[in-house]
Amino acid sequence: MNIVVQKFGGTSVSTKERRTQVINKILQTKQKQKNIVVVVSALGRKGDAYATDTLRNLLLEENPLCSLKTLDLLMSCGEIISATLLGSALEALGEKVIVLTGAQAGILTDDHFSNAEIIAIDEKRSLSYLEKDYIVVVPGFQGATASGEVTTLGRGGSDTTATALAVALNAEYVEIYTDVDGIMTADPNVVPRARILDQVNYNEVFQMAEKGAKVIHPRAVEIAQKKNIPVNIRNTMSEHPGTRIHSFTGDKESLYCSQPKKNLLTAITHKDGISQVSVHMENNLAHDSLLLSTLAESKVSIDMINFFLDKKIFTISTEQINIVQIQLKKLNFSHEIRTHCSKxxxxxxxxxxxPGVMATIVGALSSEDIQILQSSDSHSTISCLVDESDAKKAVNALHSAFHLDC
Known part of the structure; x- marks a missing residue:
């Protein structure tokens, strides 16, 4: 069976006119003899009447201590509204359509409410409708526990729903429709010269998403990669071919040349809202272990970790400063926190x-008088911590230095 999963974001389904464009994309794909599963996000974005954040705030204004379990039940409604509106519009055109909630589509999750993970998917019900030539519409972002409690999958959950269903149904590919033409070499709001990438491999786009690029949720990429299912990022409002995410590793030249002439880099990303923590402590393995275990128990995620004999330096989300300060005070560890940083x-x-990649980075940033506060690297990334006021300048300098403009 030739199955395609299409996911449409909140802006794509926010108005009747845009839903008409969504329907055109669905029917164009159906004309290619494809069986279609459609995954939708809640209508619009923050501030819109049925957006997820709007529903969440509605409940929290009544009860700031509302349980996550109750919150999930309400937040799941936004996607159900989108799914039923789109399903009804397709039915009005004479199409055979079934709308299934996440639970009805067989999406089984754990009970970590508001950030649940998918455990398994029973695809039988969806397959039975696809075999009868139905278009299956599924609200994204949601599932249910083994006991039937409604759960939501956290930020980017609709992307995760789409790729997870694609894996369960052995789909040919996934199309994720949004309001941009594809994945770009940098945020175009920061770098006007940023280019659209024709293709990118799973690891690179995962790193981009992890490091701040708002393209696709990294969890969704991981799921698609497990079964090597291509994911196409496209624009609902245009016919641009978009960006294809797959196992692409480079052109033929890169297979034989140790230093390819073309661009070494795929993209530049940045993430704001980061704080740098410097903890002054003696070189003591027991203290190191105590520090890390205490932060872990407090659910603090640390990044860009550098341990020296007399101090330990790491970064955190600025949202977690209060938690970190409380724990460090309890441990009686002297510390300093630098806020308003960007990675x-x-x-x-x-x-x-x-050779020379780090030299190029340092040269580009120093030419703009940008101080590197800290750095870290992996086999496919190099990150530099800078002052938040320098972030945009840094991204532009690096974009030019690595010739991503052309």
């Missing part, structure tokens, strides 16, 4: 083992 990251699978 700027260069991403590219081809940088491993290539």
């Amino acid at each position: 700027v990251t260069v991403v590219g699978n081809r940088i491993t083992g290539i």
Whole structure:
């Protein structure tokens, strides 16, 4: 069976006119003899009447201590509204349509309400309708526990729903429709010269999403990669072919040349709202262990970790400053916190083992008088912590230095 999963974001389904464009995309795909599963997000974005954040705030205004379980039940309604509106519009055109909630589509999750993970998917019900030539419409972002409690999948949950269903149904590919033409070499609001990427591999786009690019949720990428299902990022409002995410590793030249002539990097990303924590402590393994275990127990996620003999430096989300300060005070560890930082990251699978990459980064930032506060790297990324006021300048400098403009 030739199955395609199409996911449409909140802006794509926010108005009747845009839902008409969505329907055109669905019917164009159906004309290619494809069986279609459609996944939808809640209507619009924050501030819109049925957006997820709007529903969430509605309940929290009544009861700020509302349980996550109750909150999930309400937040799941936004996607159900989108799914039923779109399903009804397709029915009005004579199409055979079935709308299934996440639970009805067999999406089984754990009980971590508001950030649940998918455990398994029973695809039988969806397949039975696809075999009868139905268009199956599923609200994204939701599932249910084994006991039937409604859960939501956290930020980017509709992307996760789409790729998870694609894996369960052995789909040919996934199309994720949004309001941009594809994945770009940088945020176009920061770098006007940013280009659309024709294709990118799973690891690179995962790193981009992890490091701040708002393209697709990293969990969704991981799921698609497990079964090597291509994911196409496209624009609902245009016919642009978009960006294809798959196992692409580079052009033929990169297979034989140790230093390819073309771009070493794929993209530059940045993430704001970061604080740097410096903890002054003696070189004591027991204290190191105590520090890390205490932060872990407090659900604090740390990043860009550098341990020295006399101090330990790491970064956190600025939202977690109060928690960190409380725990460090309890441990009686002297510390300093620098706020208003950004992490700027260069991403590219081809940088491993290539000399001069860090030199180019340092040269580009120093030419703009941007101080590097801290750095970290992996086999496909190099991140630099800079002052938040320098972030945009840093992204532009690196974009030019690595010739991503052309």
